[in-house]
Structure formats: C-alpha cells, structure tokens
Amino acid sequence: MSRCSMVRHAGGTRRRLQALSRERIIEASIDLLDSSGEDGLTFRALSERLSTGPGAIYGHIPNKSELLIAACDSIVARALNVSSAGATPEATIRGLALRLFDTIDAHPWVGSALSRAPGRLPMVRILESIARPVCALGVPDEEQWATVGALLNYILGVGGKNAANGQLARTLGLDRSDFLGSVSAAWSELDPAEYPFTQSVAGQLLTHDDRADFLAGIDLILRGIDSSRRSRAAKAGASRR
Amino acid sequence: MSRCSMVRHAGGTRRRLQALSRERIIEASIDLLDSSGEDGLTFRALSERLSTGPGAIYGHIPNKSELLIAACDSIVARALNVSSAGATPEATIRGLALRLFDTIDAHPWVGSALSRAPGRLPMVRILESIARPVCALGVPDEEQWATVGALLNYILGVGGKNAANGQLARTLGLDRSDFLGSVSAAWSELDPAEYPFTQSVAGQLLTHDDRADFLAGIDLILRGIDSSRRSRAAKAGASRR
DNA sequence: GCGCCGATGGAACGTCGTTCCAATGTATTG
DNA sequence: CAATACATTGGAACGACGTTCCATCGGCGC
Known part of the structure; x- marks a missing residue:
C-alpha cells in the first residue's frame, strides 16, 4: 500500500x-x-x-481487561474534568453525582467496567473527587471512609442499575420504556402477599423521574452527614461549658 | 452403564x-x-x-445467564430466609445488611450476578426485604423509593466491591491481604498533590475492619432517614398549632 | 413384549481472547 | 546511497467458550 x-x-x-x-x-x-x-x-x-x-x-x-479499564478511565477523566470553584460542598457533591449519573447513562458500559476494576485509576479518580467536598464538609477523619463509601456506592449503584437496564433492553431489542414496561408488568404479576412493596412501585416504574429520584437519595445521605455534624457540634458545646 | x-x-x-x-x-x-x-x-x-x-x-x-440468575436467587433466598420478629426496624435493617454483606463475602460471584440482573427475582427479594423495615420506620410513600434505593445500592455496592477485591485477588493468585497490600502500595505511589485523600487512606486499607466500616455507612443512611422524619414531624407540629 | 417419545450426551459450529511468526517498513550503519 | 538491524504489523492458528443439533437410549403406555 x-x-x-x-x-x-x-x-x-x-x-x-x-x-x-x-x-x-x-x-x-x-x-x-x-x-x-x-x-x-x-x-x-x-x-x-x-x-x-x-x-x-x-x-x-496488554489485554482486553486493561483496554476496558483504559477506555473507562478516559471517559471518567473527561467527566470529572470540571471545576466547581465557589460552590458549597453540598452543591459540589450534587453536581458531581449528577455528572457521573449522566456519564454512565450516556456510556452504560462504564458502570460495569468500574465495578470490575476496584482500586484502579478510574475508581481512584472518582473516590478523590467525592472525598474533596466531603472533607470540606468537616467530616472527621474516622468517618470519612464510611461517608465517601456511602456516596460512592450509591452513585455508582444507581448509575449502574440504570445502565444495566439500558444494556439489557438493547440486548432484548427493546427500547428503554418498552423494557421498563415489561419489568413493570412482571412485577405486577407477583404475589401481593409476598411482594407488597415491589407490587406497589411497579406502576411508578414507568412514570418516575430517574434523575429526581437519584438526587433524592443523594440528599438523604447528605442529611445523614449533616445530622452527624450537628450531634457532634452539640456534644462539643456541652462538654465545653 | x-x-x-x-x-x-x-x-x-x-x-x-x-x-x-x-x-x-x-x-x-x-x-x-x-x-x-x-x-x-x-x-x-x-x-x-x-x-x-x-x-x-x-x-x-434456557441459557447461561438464566443459570447464573437461578444460582444467585438460590443463595439470596437462603440468606433472606431469616425471621427478624420483635426487632426494631433499625435493627432489622442492620441485621439484613450484615447478612447480605456476609453472603456476598462468602459467594463473591453473587455480587456481580445481582448487578447483571436488575429487576429479576433475586433483586426483587432483596428490594422487598429492605422495603419492609423502611416502611415500618414511617418513611412516607414519596420518599420510599429513594430511601430503599440508597440502602440497596449501598449494601450491594460495598458488598460487590469487597467481592470484586476477592475475585481479582484469586485471579492474580494472591490471597486477600496480599492483594490489598498491592493496592495500598499502588495508592501510596500516587501523586499526593493530585490524590491526597486516596494517599491518606492507603495505609488504612490494610488495617481497617470492612464490616465495621460497612455498618458505619448503614448508620449514616439511617441517620439521614431519621433526620427526615424529625423535620417532617416538626413541620407537622408547627402547622397544627 | 413392543414401540413411542421425551430425555440425554457427545459431536460440531461459530466466535471469542490470545499467541505466534513471517513479512513489512523504518532507522542506523558502512 | 546501499545494506543491515530491528521494532511494528497483521493474519493465521490455538484452545475454550456458549449454543445447537441429532443419533441414541431408557421408561412408560398399549
């Protein structure tokens, strides 16, 4: 040639x-x-x-596994390469979470790639991005790991579940809402005595706003962090007087 | 024969x-x-x-995917088949979380199998088991999904990460602590300017108690739930007088 | 006791990740 | 500028996988 x-x-x-x-x-x-x-x-x-x-x-x-991690890292690095100067730690965490949610939604394979590469560079990038605002919230050293872990796993868990839905829908040749419809239908046919909660949310599955629900969960965890901070402050105040 | x-x-x-x-x-x-x-x-x-x-x-x-889901469901059903009558909802959630954590630790493949079967029976079982005590906590309908989601994803996320560590260690022919040691070493060599948090927890990786950290995260989320309940009660009380 | 039919298990197909090596084209040397 | 050395290339080949196919077999109804 x-x-x-x-x-x-x-x-x-x-x-x-x-x-x-x-x-x-x-x-x-x-x-x-x-x-x-x-x-x-x-x-x-x-x-x-x-x-x-x-x-x-x-x-x-070197091999396919490393190729997948490298591709994943490329996407993650791009997603995290946004400055959040001037925002409150809470707003930073919310923004970060939404950015990761949207990234995994746009590239569903990133979710499962992340879960198969614990401790590797893409995961470390995310860990670090979450830890920074968590530290800024004043979470004490001994609680940082659990706090970061709660946020990290929630974000990647919900994102990954969303992505898995999309992947599975693609595999079955359905579009997203058709797939959710079939899941919803399957849930509706469960025994109400044994699975009351699942049955009751089966209908919501089609109409609910994934992003809004996702953010509600983030806020729940943020409230837990804030609650810890308050009780710590109260104790410190009590012992000081 | x-x-x-x-x-x-x-x-x-x-x-x-x-x-x-x-x-x-x-x-x-x-x-x-x-x-x-x-x-x-x-x-x-x-x-x-x-x-x-x-x-x-x-x-x-029918195929390998269904076989994996069926095997997963068998383990999950066994793990959830424990009565928690008489316990507070918080204690029930903690017990359930620990049981799932230990189950995934004992059968690491269950973690990844669950993440590849969203909406299927094993996942529904877990969803239902978590939802029951959450409802007992008095979480209102519109927050139940986010609350259950936060707990579910945290539990499966941490469990899955643990399991992934174990799997990867096995693949590399190392035992668990050797593997964590190599991750810890890799983290220690990261640029401290770019990855300060990861560097600072690199040492803890070897000594920390996985189960204790896991429970701390559960408690964080439970505090968030409780905080929501209190602020809702305060609002209701204010509007009533 | 005999034939039927679902259950069985081993061969075969296409695809995968990975390895291997002859051929290619670049850089260095004389 | 020609010849050699060498890393890169790309296509063939290997073993293992999920899955399909079908000749065979074993238990049941007649």
Missing part, C-alpha cells in the same frame, strides 16, 4: 501516518462500546475499525 | 436415579462458582460434574 509514508515527529518515535497508538486504540474502543454495547468490544471488530489485525493491538495494550 | 435404574416417584415424572433436574444443576453450579470463581461456571465443567454432556443441561435451563 503506497498510502503509507514516513513522517518526522518531534519525539521521533512515530513511524507512519495513522500509526497505531494507545490513544487511537482507546478512542476506537470507546466508539465501539458506545455504538454496540459491552459485547461490541472485540479485538476483531476493533482491528477491523483500525484497519489492522488483532495481533497488532497487543503491542500497545 | 448399569448403575442407572428406574425409580418410582410420587409425582411420577422422574425417570432415573440421579436424574438431571433444575435443582441438581443449580446446586452443582453453586459448588462450581464457589470453588472456581465466576469464570469457573462452564457448561463443560458443569456437565462433567453432573456426568452428562453440555447439551443435556439445556433441557432444564
């Missing part, structure tokens, strides 16, 4: 036009994941999109 | 001794998942353990 030609690069290591690179591979992976879902990321489909063979990719990425 | 012989069964449908059945398949699947992890469940390994061929299993189970 004569379309290949040499190129002088500042760093000097790049060889060809359109040369394979970690960045190009990750970008193509994200495209593939967004357009074809979690199962759409395949070394064959990826190599075809990059006009190369499956083996070539292994020169830049 | 002459070890097969007929058997008279009350219902009359069973044909052979050791006949294949949904129950036997699920039981064997749980054994396999417990002993060899999430990747250990294979139709080949399963059929070998059941002394049959891979094709025979499809007479009782």
Whole structure:
C-alpha cells in the first residue's frame, strides 16, 4: 500500500501516518462500546475499525481487561474534568453525582467496567473527587471512609442499575420504556402477599423521574452527614461549658 | 452403564436415579462458582460434574445467564430466609445488611450476578426485604423509593466491591491481604498533590475492619432517614398549632 | 413384549481472547 | 546511497467458550 509514508515527529518515535497508538486504540474502543454495547468490544471488530489485525493491538495494550479499564478511565477523566470553584460542598457533591449519573447513562458500559476494576485509576479518580467536598464538609477523619463509601456506592449503584437496564433492553431489542414496561408488568404479576412493596412501585416504574429520584437519595445521605455534624457540634458545646 | 435404574416417584415424572433436574444443576453450579470463581461456571465443567454432556443441561435451563440468575436467587433466598420478629426496624435493617454483606463475602460471584440482573427475582427479594423495615420506620410513600434505593445500592455496592477485591485477588493468585497490600502500595505511589485523600487512606486499607466500616455507612443512611422524619414531624407540629 | 417419545450426551459450529511468526517498513550503519 | 538491524504489523492458528443439533437410549403406555 503506497498510502503509507514516513513522517518526522518531534519525539521521533512515530513511524507512519495513522500509526497505531494507545490513544487511537482507546478512542476506537470507546466508539465501539458506545455504538454496540459491552459485547461490541472485540479485538476483531476493533482491528477491523483500525484497519489492522488483532495481533497488532497487543503491542500497545496488554489485554482486553486493561483496554476496558483504559477506555473507562478516559471517559471518567473527561467527566470529572470540571471545576466547581465557589460552590458549597453540598452543591459540589450534587453536581458531581449528577455528572457521573449522566456519564454512565450516556456510556452504560462504564458502570460495569468500574465495578470490575476496584482500586484502579478510574475508581481512584472518582473516590478523590467525592472525598474533596466531603472533607470540606468537616467530616472527621474516622468517618470519612464510611461517608465517601456511602456516596460512592450509591452513585455508582444507581448509575449502574440504570445502565444495566439500558444494556439489557438493547440486548432484548427493546427500547428503554418498552423494557421498563415489561419489568413493570412482571412485577405486577407477583404475589401481593409476598411482594407488597415491589407490587406497589411497579406502576411508578414507568412514570418516575430517574434523575429526581437519584438526587433524592443523594440528599438523604447528605442529611445523614449533616445530622452527624450537628450531634457532634452539640456534644462539643456541652462538654465545653 | 448399569448403575442407572428406574425409580418410582410420587409425582411420577422422574425417570432415573440421579436424574438431571433444575435443582441438581443449580446446586452443582453453586459448588462450581464457589470453588472456581465466576469464570469457573462452564457448561463443560458443569456437565462433567453432573456426568452428562453440555447439551443435556439445556433441557432444564434456557441459557447461561438464566443459570447464573437461578444460582444467585438460590443463595439470596437462603440468606433472606431469616425471621427478624420483635426487632426494631433499625435493627432489622442492620441485621439484613450484615447478612447480605456476609453472603456476598462468602459467594463473591453473587455480587456481580445481582448487578447483571436488575429487576429479576433475586433483586426483587432483596428490594422487598429492605422495603419492609423502611416502611415500618414511617418513611412516607414519596420518599420510599429513594430511601430503599440508597440502602440497596449501598449494601450491594460495598458488598460487590469487597467481592470484586476477592475475585481479582484469586485471579492474580494472591490471597486477600496480599492483594490489598498491592493496592495500598499502588495508592501510596500516587501523586499526593493530585490524590491526597486516596494517599491518606492507603495505609488504612490494610488495617481497617470492612464490616465495621460497612455498618458505619448503614448508620449514616439511617441517620439521614431519621433526620427526615424529625423535620417532617416538626413541620407537622408547627402547622397544627 | 413392543414401540413411542421425551430425555440425554457427545459431536460440531461459530466466535471469542490470545499467541505466534513471517513479512513489512523504518532507522542506523558502512 | 546501499545494506543491515530491528521494532511494528497483521493474519493465521490455538484452545475454550456458549449454543445447537441429532443419533441414541431408557421408561412408560398399549
């Protein structure tokens, strides 16, 4: 193929036009994941999109698991790269939570990728972003881990559930509301004696606002944090007088 | 093989001794998942353990995804089949949370199986178990979904993260504390300017008590619920006088 | 005792992640 | 500028997977 030609690069290591690179591979992976879902990321489909063979990719990425983590990290880093200067810690947490919620909604595969890479860079980024405003709220050291954990798991849990719904709907060839409709119908047919709560919310499943419910949960946790702060302040005040 | 012989069964449908059945398949699947992890469940390994061929299993189970959900449901049902009569709603929630935490710890694959089956029976069981004491706490209808969601996602999130740690450790051939040690070491080497919180908790990772931290998070959410209740009661009292 | 029919289990198919290696094209050397 | 050294490439091949298919078999009704 004569379309290949040499190129002088500042760093000097790049060889060809359109040369394979970690960045190009990750970008193509994200495209593939967004357009074809979690199962759409395949070394064959990826190599075809990059006009190369499956083996070539292994020169830049050690394996599929690392590729998924890298793609995930790229999305997460983009989502968290927003300044929230001047906002209250509560508003920062709410904004952060919504941004993550929307990100996972737009890239459903990110949710499950995160849960399969505990302690890795994308997760650490999120941990850190949540911890900063939590510390700003004055949560004492010994409660920080539990507090951050509560927020982190709630955010990723709800986001992931939403994403799982979307993924499953895609797999079944339904759109989102059709899928929720089928779940709602299945819930309605449960034994009311054994599953009273599930039955009663079956109807809400179709009409409720996911984002609003999500925020209500965040506020619930924030109230718990505030309640701890108040009781701590009261105790300190009592012992001081 | 002459070890097969007929058997008279009350219902009359069973044909052979050791006949294949949904129950036997699920039981064997749980054994396999417990002993060899999430990747250990294979139709080949399963059929070998059941002394049959891979094709025979499809007479009782539609596909692998359903098999995993069924195995998961079996474990979840067992975990939730405990009476908590006489306990306060708070104590019931705490007990339920700990039981789920320990169950996922003992069967790490349950965590990821749950996250891949939103709205299915095992998830509904858990939803219902959490909703019952939440309703008993007097949470009003419009807040129930968010409240139950906060608890549910926190419990499954922390449990799942724990489980993921265990799974990953197994895959890497390390035991749990060695794995946590390697994560802790990786976190320690992060840029302190960019990841101050993560760095500061890196040390705690090895020494902290997972269950205690988990319960602290549950209490945080319970405090949030209680705080909502109090402010609602205050408002009602003010408008009444 | 015989034939029927569902249950069975092993072979086979297509796809996956991954490995391997000959061929390619770039950089360095003489 | 020609020849060599070497990293990158890409396509073939491997083993394992989920799933399908169908010849065979075993228990039941006649």
